Amino acid sequence: MINDPGKENQIMKTAQRFEIWSAAAVAGLAIVSLATAPAFASPKVGAPAPDFTAVDSKGEAVKLSNLKGKTVILEWTNDGCPYVQKHYRSGNMQKLQKETTGDGVVWLSVISSAPGQQGHVDGAEADVLTESRHAAPTAVLLDPEGAIGKAYAARVTPHMYVIDGDGVLRYMGGIDDKATTNDADVETATNYVTNALSQMAAGKDVDPAITRAYGCSIKYGS
């Protein structure tokens, strides 16, 4: 193309200037495209579950990534919520906790009520609750800042998450398909957590992998 080598310098200069322009234009575009961060993270089923380190009711640190190799279930809970009460009153939640932990699953109950908000507890109170309702989680995580809740976009109690041994989020949503406070509905409902675990055990994709979590809103501080 260039038939006059003497002009190469000039062209190179123009080209350089042009590159600078392009770079500036791209930089401008990049600035424009910076989106505002959403209030909630959006965890993705099929992607690594957000890692966290939390303190449990006994004061011990629990780090999700240290639990690799084990299936982890997260259960957001609030003892004052009638939807939570439905599953504890009927014995449904305790039964699920005992069955799954018996199979080597790590069950983490999470309490994200902020200080001063309904449902907020300290470690001792959390242990009293666990005992009084005969619950059998592996641990109860205290999340008064709402950091874990927001990382998982947890909205309600009970909101359920299933994470596989590779740390991949496999299920998020409701505990079952009957969004009521009626104890009798537990018997006839399809339990989505049981469903997810059995499909994972069979090496299948979890379906449904995302459902509407029903319940009481989590009492975040802000």
Add this chain to the structure above:
Amino acid sequence: MRVPGRILRWCCALTSVAALLYGTDPASAREGEAASRKVQVELIADVDAVRPGQAFTVALRQSIAPHWHTYWMNPGDSGEPTRIVWTLPDGFKASEILWPMPDAIPVGPLVNFGYSNAVLLPVSMTAPADLAGETVTLTAAATWLVCEQICVPESETLAITLPVAREGVEPGPSGDADAIAAALRARPADLGWTGRVTARGKDKLVLDVTADGITRERIERVRFFPEAWGAVEHASAQQLAWRDGGFTLELERGQLAGGTTVPELKGVLAITETVDGTTRRNGVTISASPNGDGSPATVADVRPLPGGGTSGSSKGVGGSSHLGIGLWEAALFALLGGLILNLMPCVLPILSLKVLSLSQERDHVMGPAMAYLAGVLASFAIFAVALAGLRSAGEVLGWGFQFQSPAFVLAMATLFFALGLSLSGVFEIGGSLVGAGDRLTRQPGLSGSFFTGVLASLAATPCTAPFMGAALGFALTRPAIEMGAILLALGLGFALPVVLISLSGAARRLVPKPGPWMVTFKQVLAFPLYATVAWLVWVLSQQAGSDGVLAAGIALTVVGFAAWFLGRPTARIALRVPVAAAIAAGGLWIGLVMVGGAGAPGPIAGGSRDAYDARRSTGAAAGVYSADLVEKLRSEGSPVFVNFTAAWCITCKVNERVALSGERFRQGLADNNIAYLKGDWTNKDDAIADVLAAHGRAGVPLYLLYPADTSAEPAILPQLLTEAIVLRHFAAISKTSPMP
């Protein structure tokens, strides 16, 4: 912290236990216990008796404790809607709950959709035609969740007993009829709005609503309430942007709408409108499909210009979603499209001359060629940045978006006209070839070629070449970086022919030597430019109606005069240039002012208003309001009902939909011999403005019911109408008016 927490939990446990007791066995709930509930309920009906075969409305009235709330059909991020299970006598049919518009109730970072203080949940009942007996009893087992900080499930079984109307006796309204009518008025109405959903970036969806006649001036807020969980995030901000004939809401993808699929969106829009200084909230139903309601856009549909005031560019966005092309294909298409763009009538003349001028310069071609390329790419980069910037501000735009402004179209028409006149030989500046803009383009060295590139890019915007449509449609749905890359590919393709011809000695030698033929060639090239002018004036006629065409005519005439003056060989050049420039600027200014004036009524300009009337005609044929007609009808003994309305008034349209279009309204008019007139204030009308002012209003809606007695003042009906209100006024006036 711990003490309040404990107290709260303790209270909470008590309420829960109480709720459990009442909730599971409502029959055992004593009155004292019921009184401690957060929601007091009552079952009411809008009729005082049931007639066989007749439809009527019953409603569950919830009186909710302060700061507590119950839930809409989609409760939002938590909660549960109220449910009613009916036990009805044989043959009775109950509808679903006819949900009134909910409020968005923020709960920390979450949001609920529901009701505070008090709400009526109406249900439409139909009695069987063979209804017998003295009375009927309708029994409702209602359950609901009520929340503040904590949530309490409550329930109650209620019954209402109504007498069966004896034959020949028309049941009258009950004492609760007005309240139920108001609740029905608070339901979302179907105004025929259509919606389309497109993806924007990774996380956003854009709900594009075509709302006939809507204007931004009166609208304070718009919020979309999805009818089901999953498609969009409930609590995320909803960015509102306006366009001709509608608006867009940017929503965040919900958990069920991840990835790249575009979901269907169904729900209601809450439109908060300023009516005479107060705000009114109206609900409008919307159902938006991923590809819009029309046929899917094709490449041929992707055009740069608004056809008849609707945005052609937004079609481009829709077209892209199912074309399924990737970034590289899009860039390739853009490159091809850019190449073809050179052949478009708006560009070819300018480029032909550029090639001629470049080919004459045997030596310094590298610099100018590169500068020309830079000029083109810089223009496209600026265009990309502008597009991205406006898009992030929520506008839905496309290629040639600036052509949606009548003023820009007019300015381009005069520019092309002046270029054409220059090529025709009416005037020349300093022996220029190209004319206006040439002061810059003829400057020696790089800057001249740079600005030729800018001018050519500007001239190219009205034209869309094949291939470009698909690429641009795709680009507009992509993140800013990718969009910029595609637009730059387009610019590269556009600049390539001129650059290659300039750089290639062989190609340059193919261009004939300068000679007398160039004059003829130049003059012939003027005609594509005139054709472009004709087309731009047509576009203007679509945007600003006949006034816009007149404005263009005046501007073009004055610019033509300026060109002729400039071209006169007798006067001194020093005098001619500023005078001609002043005249041309004056002509353009007059045109712009006129277009601005013509554009004032906004999207309802021109013929579309008639279409509005035809479509919005609400069943009962309404005459056109005039003060004389009102007087004439009254003097003939007929009361007159006047509906002062406007296409852009949502409250007006909802009123027309719910109260002024039904069979009972028509019957009311006929029974009471009332004439129905409509005063359309869609465009400013001084006569109507005077009537509004005389009744203390600054705007529509205004409903006046003139008695036949011409000495009496008209009755003013409320701004939020129900059929019951209208019929009651009709009945009242027929008592005071002499029947003919």
